[in-house]
Amino acid sequence: xxxFSDVILMTHVLFGMLCIIASVWVFVDVLNASEANxxxxxxxxxxxxxxxxxxxxxxxxxxxxxxxxxKALILKGPxxxxxxxxxxMKEHVILMLLLLxxxxxxxxSSNLFANRSARSVVLWVAGLIVLIGMTMDGSGAIIxxxxxxxxxxx
Amino acid sequence: xxxxxxxxxxxxxxxxxxxxSLLSALLVVLKELNEPxxxxxxxxxxxxxxxxxxxxxIVFVVLGWALAQLNGGAGPKITTKALIxxxxxxxxxxxxxxxxxxxxxx
Numbered sequence: 001x002x003x004f005s006d007v008i009l010m011t012h013v014l015f016g017m018l019c020i021i022a023s024v025w026v027f028v029d030v031l032n033a034s035e036a037n038x039x040x041x042x043x044x045x046x047x048x049x050x051x052x053x054x055x056x057x058x059x060x061x062x063x064x065x066x067x068x069x070x071k072a073l074i075l076k077g078p079x080x081x082x083x084x085x086x087x088x089m090k091e092h093v094i095l096m097l098l099l100l101x102x103x104x105x106x107x108x109s110s111n112l113f114a115n116r117s118a119r120s121v122v123l124w125v126a127g128l129i130v131l132i133g134m135t136m137d138g139s140g141a142i143i144x145x146x147x148x149x150x151x152x153x154x
Numbered sequence: 155x156x157x158x159x160x161x162x163x164x165x166x167x168x169x170x171x172x173x174x175s176l177l178s179a180l181l182v183v184l185k186e187l188n189e190p191x192x193x194x195x196x197x198x199x200x201x202x203x204x205x206x207x208x209x210x211x212i213v214f215v216v217l218g219w220a221l222a223q224l225n226g227g228a229g230p231k232i233t234t235k236a237l238i239x240x241x242x243x244x245x246x247x248x249x250x251x252x253x254x255x256x257x258x259x260x
Binding site for chain 2: 084085098106
């Protein structure tokens with residue numbers, strides 16, 4: 001059972017990282033927007049949304065089904081803030097990240113190479129996804145460490 | 155030919171993103187401080203967090219669609235700077251509300 005839980009968790013991280021990488025790609029492509037990369041930007045923006053939704057649904061499944069054991073462990077360990085602050089913050093901030101990722105393909109649907117305003121909107125959305133995504137990734141690492149130090153303290 | 159006007163769905167869903175982000179952050183505070191609200195959200199689905207996500211999604215889609223119908227279907231009239239300031243500000247403030255709340259209450 002524990003292996004299945006780990007696979008689920010790693011898949012969640014994988015799609016989260018793919019979402020960040022695709023967002024960086026969108027950001028760079030939009031900085032160099034032209035007629036030639038317009039279709040790629042739109043495709044990558046959809047990929048960002050799909051990766052984020054997969055990360056959210058898979059992570060949500062793990063959180064609802066498996067996290068209770070880790071939570072109890074973390075709260076009894078030396079890093080209770082890994083749940084009380086970090087996980088609580090992560091699980092709610094990620095809902096805004098999901099909205100940003102869902103909005104990206106809508107914002108990227110304009111002819112970006114000919115529309116400076118639309119480019120600005122997409123750059124800000126992609127930039128926020130990267131920054132918040134990296135914060136979420138770091139938060140996940142702290143939560144994992146919270147469980148690890150709790151096990152080591154036993 | 156350059157056209158710097160934003161599409162109506164870019165504007166309407168950008169505003170919806172801003173409003174939903176703030177409502178989501180306020181819902182965090184509300185459910186954590188109000189036991190009946192938290193209990194209702196827990197029982198509405200398998201987990202209060204799942205209910206919260208569904209609430210956000212419904213608000214985002216419905217508000218984005220409704221705002222696009224304004225001005226005879228042309229959508230809201232707003233400058234690019236105001237739109238960006240709106241959703242970036244809302245996401246930052248929403249994040250600070252959530253982080254601040256759990257820093258104090260966690």
